[in-house]
Amino acid sequence: MGLAWCVDAAEVRFAVGSGSGPVADAVVSLHGAVPASTRAATARMDQQHSAFVPAVLPVQAGTVVAFPNRDNIQHHVYSFSQPRQFEIPLYSGNKAAPIRFDRPGVVVVGCNIHDWMIGHIVVLDTPYFGKTTDDGHLTLDVPPGRYTLRVWHVRGSGAPLERTLVVPAAGTSATLQVALAPAQEDVRGNDRLRALQQKFRQLKGTPP
Structure with a gap:
């Protein structure tokens, strides 16, 4: 359905x-x-086996998305995408506050620690x-x-x-x-993610 x-x-x-x-x-x-009209809804994008699950998450504008970390290591989740820029510093478990996505568009999500991790949240102005x-x-x-x-x-x-x-x-x-x-080979790291990570470090004023 x-x-x-x-x-x-x-x-x-x-x-x-x-x-x-x-x-x-x-x-x-x-x-x-x-x-x-936007609606109050919830969704989740887990981090499991150092990957975003699901890798593609469609939601209606106004949805609040949780990012539970199911790994036994910490992740640092962020996005530079214009529809919703955000940062969740190093955390594990369910400690991170959910993020609301109000503007339609595609939000690319990465991890500053593990540059091969990438997810896409597709925010839509329709139910x-x-x-x-x-x-x-x-x-x-x-x-x-x-x-x-x-x-x-x-x-x-x-x-x-x-x-x-x-x-x-x-x-x-x-x-x-x-x-x-x-389809690209599923490898740990690619040029696009390295560029995102480098941009993150520059904004934070940390060395590459």
């Missing part, structure tokens, strides 16, 4: 793929003509969204109507997929093809 439910909702079934097969962790959202499963599928329940459909993926290349989708009362399905950049 989708993340939003309403009376007289229509079921929309999505199948997202690329040239190489189904696409997992694609964030699909439906945006109506009237901007949705109608979800993330595809390993087989590229997603189902949302939305009121019938005319929407702007958007698809975001961390490996998206070129212009993000956006199109109009009309949802009838009987529901509908949509097969979507997205362009993805080649």
Whole structure:
């Protein structure tokens, strides 16, 4: 089921793929003509095995996100992204105060201690969204109507997929093809994260 439910909702079934097969962790959202109001919601992005879990977290604007540290080592979580810049100094367990995300956009999250750790929080101005499963599928329940459909993926290349989708009362399905950049090898550290970490150290006035 989708993340939003309403009376007289229509079921929309999505199948997202690329040239190489189904696409997992694609964030699909439906945006109506009237901007949705923010809501008080909660979510979490754990740190487990020195990784952010989930690596991609879609939320509606106004959501408060907790960052529990389930590892037996400390992490230092931060983001320089314009929608929500923040810093959670070295901590473990559930000691960190949750962070509210009010502005739509993509927030890249890193750890100043472990530069290979990276997560993405996708903040959306709609309650109608979800993330595809390993087989590229997603189902949302939305009121019938005319929407702007958007698809975001961390490996998206070129212009993000956006199109109009009309949802009838009987529901509908949509097969979507997205362009993805080649997957990078999962290694401990990469140039993008090193650049983020270097920027963090410069702002703190610490040596590289």
